[in-house]
Structures are given as structure tokens and as C-alpha cells.
Amino acid sequence: MNHQRRGALKTGSGLGVFSLLLAAGMIKPEMAQAAWNKTAFEAKTLDAALAAVDAGKPVESADVVITAPDIAENGAVVPVGVLSNIPKTEYIAIMIEKNPNMLAASFTLPEGTLADVQTRVKMGQTSDVYAVVKADGKFYMSKKEIKVTLGGCGG
């Protein structure tokens, strides 16, 4: 375990994952500004969220891989990762069907970037989580159910 790294980053805790990415030089601020899409983040339904990012009806693809727990340990911070194996991936969005606002995160990737992103999302209840990927102008998606449970009563 890298205690030094942990110590260094703890001092910056509260800044959030996004700031860490900024600090690490992985995403430039102007890129983030460009990526902000008010309509999309305020969309209340899956169709509206997809429309707001111009995704229409994306094709389901096994090359879009969601890494997330089957049952969330803490609905307030659920780790979700998306890996796209589709060449020329330029954009990745994470949508949570049962959340009040569907779009939880979107990433704009500069050309040549490894299309492998991770974030933490908040979930109030069990829901399908969608990864929407834009590659070479076309949209793809995959989904995974993440269960949010009351807990207790095990074993």
C-alpha cells in the first residue's frame, strides 16, 4: 500500500475525483467546460438524456464494459467504471435510470486516449446503469443492474 500517495491525496480530499483528475493533468479545465451539457444533466428520462447527448438509440455492444458492484456497498458512493474497446472512442456517458437526473457523468476523450474511465455515483435505489459510448461518430451502449439494498440480516 502506498502510504505516501494516500497522505498526499488526503490533504486534497474534498476536492473530489474531478479535481484529482485536473491535478493529475488528465483532463484540462477548458475540456470540462466544453463537456458541460445542461440539458443532458437535467434530463429526467432515459430517452431525454440520450436525445440530449445526440445518442438517439445506441446499439448494444459487448465492447462496452461496465465495471461496478452487483450490490452497492454504499448507495451514496458507488464506484462505476466504463471501458470501451471500440476504436476512436471520443465520448463516454454514465446514465442511471432510476435517479432523479439520469446523466451522472460524461467524459470527452481526446484522440488517442485509452477509453477507460472511473467515477463514483450516487444511487437512491436499485437501477439499471447505462454506459453510452460515442466512437467514430456512432453511439453504442451496455447496461448493468446495480442493486441498492437496506442491508443487514446476512450470514
Next chain:
Amino acid sequence: MSMNRREFMQMLAIAAAGGMSLHSSFARAEQAAGALYDMPKFGNVSLLHMTDCHAQLLPIHFREPSVNLGLGSMFGQAPHLVGDQFLKHFGIKPGSLEAHAFTYLDFVEAARTYGKVGGFAHLATLVKKMKASRPGALLLDGGDTWQGSGTALWTNAQDMVDACKLLGVDVMTLHWESSYGAERVKEIEEKDFAGQIDIVAQNVKTTDFEDPVFKPYVIKIINGVPVAIVGQAFPYTPIANPRWQTPDWSFGIRDDEMQLAVDAARAEGAQVVVVLSHNGMDVDLKMASRVTGIDAILGGHTHDGMPAPTVVENAGGKTLVTNAGSNGKFLGVMDFDVKNGKVVDFRYKLLPVFANLLPADPEMAAFIDNMRAPFLEKLNEKLAVTEGMLYRRGNFNGSWDQLIVDALIAEKDAELAFSPGFRWGTSLLPGDTITMEHLLDQTAITYPWTTLTEMSGEMIKTVLEDVADNLFNPDPYYQQGGDMVRVGGLQYSCDPTAAMGKRIDNMMLKGKRIEPGKTYRVAGWAPVSEEAKDSGPAVWDVVANYLRNQKVITQRELNLPTLKGVDGNPGLVL
């Protein structure tokens, strides 16, 4: 009837000589005992496996379930078989010693005939016997070892830590161990276990950077063969148990990472790879179908005593999946024949530990006596006498849990009560005295607080649906491995085959339908949220009070839901 081992053997001899049959197979029991434990050695790599002993250092009774439903693809499959269906599936003779060990059939009569099971002193004798016939054999412990008794709780797990070192455990993985808190687990790993017992768990990572918390696996050389033991802790520890006890640890199934660990162990030269797992058997079966390169998954958590492994085919070959029961009742013996760098054949047996057929190991017996001495007065307090059999295990209820919810309703002045669907907890026979120790066998946890909550009818339904889905979700990766929450006062119907949110119906309280908008006083215990710390007196104090007042505990009527959709299920005898 209680006999020591010598009396028991003498009686068997007399019975055999006279051709008597006290129990249908009583006369053959001595022969059976010899055959049981004189298991011929096979191959060149042997692993002994115990799991889920739940801190039971002394011999006990443990009744196996009569309700263990398998749904969808698990219908009628091991481990979801009970009673006669279980015997038929595994080819066990009805009325035999094994039939008593593995099923609930004729439980009271057979328990009186064959006596208690488990106990570390008797288990130690069996371990020594197996190690003597199998040089180099390792002893693996699947976890749920440090929790389940008054002494484990009061010594902060030290009694079990020392007992396991004395027993000769080589490698272990975790579940309830974590309920002593992350710091205590690491302290035991780094101090008590250093140089003797390895804790392995590939699926425990830090919540921030996903750094490993424990070694994912260890490689041990057995008779010149490198053998990897990969650890898989209970994946849903911070959900089923309080998250505040391990706030910086994340668990999960993580089968992609399991594949990486197996591949890494093979690359390091392992010729045999076994997973020491606390997934629960259904999860192990699914994992075995997805991850390649594992020779065997030695499993626990669901307390399924499986006489034979299930063989699972996957893209890389075949993986054996075992499950070794609970409460110190069994020792699994896996013999591998390893030739030219790979496993070519195996033999497996799950040996029941009958205290009357295995003399106590003097060193372990002395350790247990010394450790217990300062606590004896508290442990031996007589609370009541039970007229009926008391047991816990079963998908929906057990008489011990019925007693607990009855006590909660009475003592907390509640309309209804919930008790968690735990699978640990020993059994008592009709006429037995219930001591404080027995009560602690059902309740000794590090978050024992009782609760009294005003709950809406809608919330009550949500709770029942939530737990039912943790048990009956068709995909094992979404199951948590406990049983259904036990309810007192409330009647309901349950269709385990229905979808999430649609299983529970007809909720009634004293002949009236539960109304979604109305509030009800609900008692419970073992709250997992941090806010509920110290919410009320410990459950053992509440139930002890009830028992002292009752003095005699009448046979409990089990409050069971009306079941739908499971007629003819081989995992159900009501």
C-alpha cells in the same frame, strides 16, 4: 441420555454382539465409525478444510434445515435438497450415522442416540489423525471462526485466535471476523498470526485506491508440489454487517480479479490452485463456471454440509465446488493426485465430527477449560427449560428465532418483531436447560442492540421484499446468503419465484390487513446503520429477562409465511 466415549463404544459393542438395533443402524455404528475415520490416503497433495465453526469450541447439536429452496436453474440441485431427497441424491442410507449428520431427519431421536457433534478437542484429534496419514496436509479455515459464542465476544476473539493456532490452521479467509473492526483484524494478522496463519482475500481492497488489504493468495509446497490458496472473503460484508466496522475496506465478488489472481498464481508455478471461499455455495457455483484454472473451490458461508463436490464445467476445464457445513460439525478432506504439473484425480470426503467417536485431544481440552474458567458462572446461568426442540436453520424461521421474536414483542411492548436470518446458532433437545451460553450461541455479535421503531406498513413491505430478494434473486451474484428475516406477530404470503417487489403479499396483523400508511411498533435487533449504535439494551439481556420470567418454554408454533410457487420443491419439507 449422555455418555462418555468409552461408555458409548461399550454400548455399541454390546449392541453389536447381541444383534440389537436401538436405532435402525445403531449396531453398525461402531463399524461405521471405523470406516468413517480410516479414510485411505490418496494422491500426493491433501487439504483439510473447516468452515463457519462460529466459535463453537465445545461439542453441540446442530439440526440441518428442512427448508432450503433452490429456484430457477438451482431447482433440485445441491445444496438445495433436504431430508429424503438429500439422502437419495447423495446415496446415503436412511437411518445411518451419515443420515443424521447431513439431514434433519429424526433429529431428536438420532441426536440422543449418537450424541453431540464438533468441539475443537475432538476436531483436533481428527485433524491430527488426518495429518498423520497425509504428511504435508494443510488445514484451511474458511472463516466465521471468531464469532458466535459468549467467550469469543468477551475475549475480543482471542479464544478462537489461540484455539486456531493450537489446532494448526495454516490459511484462513474472513467474514464475521471483520465485525471486530478492521484494526482488530489487522492486529491479529500482524501479531498473533505472524509466521503461522496467513489471511488471504483477493476481494478486499481499500475504498479509495483499491489497494489490496490482504494477500490475494499464498503458495505452499506440499510434497514438492506448489499449491496456491486464493482467498475470497464474504463479498457483501459491509452490506450484511455494519459498514462502520470496516469503513476503509471494499469487498465485492470481483471475478475478473479472481481470474487475474489465479493466472498470477499459475504463472508463479502453482500446479494446484484452490480457492478458499466465503462466497456461499450458489455464488461459488457461478464463479466456477466463469473463472478458469481453479481446481477446487472450498466453500462456506451458506452452511451447506455437502457429502460430495459439485463438478462445474467452464471454458478451461472442470472445477470442484465443495461446502463444509458449520459449527465445527464437519472436516472436509480433499486428496489430489498431481502428476506432470497438474491434478489428474481426486478423492473428497466431508467427515462428520462425532464427539463420542473421537476422543478429546488433551492439549486442546485443557486450553478450552482454562480459557472458559473465568466465564463459567456467567455461561452456566440457568435461564429456563425448553419443552420443545430449539433450532435456527431454515429459509423462513426456526424455533429459536420464534422464541426471540416472541421475547422481543413481549419485552419491548411491540406489535411485531423482526429477527435477522442468521444461519449460525446451535440446537437444543426437548427437556434441555437453556443457559446463558446457549442464548449467546444465538446472539453473540458486536452490534447486539435492540430497536423499537415506528414503521409504516409500506416500509414493512419494503423490508420483507428487500430481504426476500437477497435470498431468492435468480442470479446468485445478487444474493447475500442469509435466510429470510424472521417475523413475529405478522402473517404474510411469499412467492419466492416472483420478481423483486412482488414476492410478499397478504400482510396481516391480528386478523387485520397491514395498511401502507399506518404506523406500527416494530421491535428488532442487530441494526447495521451507524446511527443505530446503542439504540437499546443488548438482545441477550432482553431475551434472558423473558426466559427467566417464563421458566418453562413451551413448544413454539413457527410463524411461517404461506408459500406460493414452490410446491414439489425438493428443498422444502414443511
